[in-house]
Amino acid sequence: MTEARIAIIGGGLAGLYAAYRLDRLGVAFDLFEARNRLGGRILATESGGFDLGPSWFWPDFQPRMHALVTELGLPVFEQYTAGATMLEDRAVGVVRRAGYLSGNTSMRVEGGTCELVAALTDLLPPAHLHLSAALKAASLDGQAIRLVFADTPDPSQTYTHIWLALPPRLAAGIQFSPSLPERDLQMLMAVPTWMAAHAKYVAHYGKPFWREAGLSGDAFSRIGPLTEIHDAGNEKGAALFGFFGINAAQRTGLTASEVKAACRAQLMRLFGEQAADPVEDAFYDWAADPYTATDQDRVSSGEHGALDAGFVFAALWRDKMRLIGSEAAVEQGGYMEGALAAVDRVLAEMNLAAVDQPR
Ligand SMILES: Cc1cc2nc3c(=O)[nH]c(=O)nc-3n(C[C@H](O)[C@H](O)[C@H](O)COP(=O)(O)OP(=O)(O)OC[C@H]3O[C@@H](n4cnc5c(N)ncnc54)[C@H](O)[C@@H]3O)c2cc1C
Incomplete structure (x- = not known):
């Protein structure tokens, strides 16, 4: 994992918390946020x-x-x-x-709650936080992930992993190459975005x-x-x-x-x-x-979104890409707690959780 370089897409609570945990672990990351501010739904x-x-x-x-x-x-x-x-x-x-x-x-x-965003942001290296960077496309070139943004020059940097700190329905709108199978897209689109x-x-x-x-x-x-x-x-x-x-x-x-x-x-x-x-x-x-919201979200289902607990991206993206937004949590999906839980789950899956000690 020492060679890992992780692209975090989304600077809401999930993305910021992931960046905070990775930074403490000494794992290289860049966080890309579409809006010109951090916090997402906060x-x-x-x-x-x-x-x-x-x-x-x-x-x-x-x-x-x-x-x-x-x-x-x-x-x-x-x-x-x-x-x-x-x-x-x-x-x-x-x-x-x-x-x-x-x-x-x-x-x-x-x-x-914006104080939580400010406190996390203060602890992060500003050079690795990129605002007004809306991810449009991501492609897999061998083991390297290349990113394409809507209005920002594309980074020359490539990444080993991509963590989508987004509602699943927004993740489904990104162009992936190789493309995601219909099954993945349907599973992402089935998850309502809480409060959207x-x-x-x-x-x-x-x-x-x-x-x-x-x-x-x-x-x-x-x-x-x-x-x-x-x-x-x-x-x-x-x-x-x-x-x-x-x-x-x-x-x-x-x-x-x-x-x-x-x-x-x-x-x-x-x-x-x-x-x-x-x-x-x-x-x-x-x-x-x-x-925050897609067309489907504009009609409230009143349900807390939660991705299927066993969901993993298919085929080549399987080991490269993770969802870490709140709606990806197994419990408390949609809540702020869910955003933290989804990140902790991925850190544990990648054997990173145990080595994270407070500085
Ligand atoms: C009105 C309201 C009230 C709520 N009340 C509560 C409450 O009281 N308690 C509670 O626990 N939860 C509450 N929630 C839910 C809570 O806000 C969310 O659980 C939490 O903020 C989700 O964080 P997240 O990082 O997973 O997602 P988000 O905050 O949605 O962050 C996703 C980020 O990704 C960015 N993004 C989107 N597309 C792209 C792209 N293509 N490229 C780059 N970046 C992109 C977005 O701009 C955003 O910053 C409420 C939500 C709302 C809207």
Whole structure:
């Protein structure tokens, strides 16, 4: 493995974690990310660091996430849930109900999940992180892998292995030579990308006025546009966020300012007049982002994607290429924990896990 040179495709949590582990092992790698930023589905508002992608992890059953934030020294805190819950539907209008406790404690990273991306990035050699590099094609030339990018000069460097830190459906869109058999493509396309059909709205406020009114910030609505709302506050400020009840096709017909206005009107119905004037509000539609969602993903299956546990690429690619994105995990597929699990699995398969000792 000392001669290995690994091309990691994708700079979301899976790609960054893989790079972190390989760097500590002294294994050569280059990471190529299509967007002009790292983090993938992990994204925050420009001010405040409020999450537009994932917020929560659950240490009770996600040991890797717990271990990683601990290893990186990132402070974490419990999701705010104290107080009453608001409900609305067309029959009864808006009602206030006693809050309830869900079984598992949802934890968040101080400053937002983007702090996890920043902490990993800080530990990586910048010369090996390549942004705005969307992989278009990969070919096998004997034992060497050559890469072709959409808008970036192709590297003269070749690689011994390629690790696809991507949702499987996006991996299926890359041109491989020799080409992947139909069976592989079908298996990749069958895996839905978790949360790719969704969008998130965040409203940042000067103070948590709902908490002062004895409300948790949790709300559930059958009217919309938001279906589920929670407190999104962190040490930088007060905020509420919501997931949408209207689907990706319905959102396409609306401008961002129409969507935001409808969300503010709903927050006013649920939490009162003070919700009308956020310091800033933001909306991100993951279904409209081609580096997350394919056409199939725009209709939510509601299922966590997980690749068949025994999946390996066929024929010549078998020993050369691995999937390490979250949807490739055997357990917790689709979650951040899944991204770490998928990487750990490949490291173990390549006999790298046991020799990785903290520096
Ligand atoms: C709104 C929302 C809420 C969520 N909430 C939670 C939560 O609370 N808890 C939780 O655990 N998980 C949650 N998730 C899921 C979580 O975000 C993912 O499990 C995790 O971020 C996946 O990381 P990944 O690296 O596997 O994939 P991604 O983050 O999707 O990274 C893939 C990367 O590959 C890049 N890429 C794509 N195509 C190419 C190409 N051709 N060439 C080069 N690069 C390419 C992309 O730009 C991207 O950066 C949520 C997701 C969303 C969208």
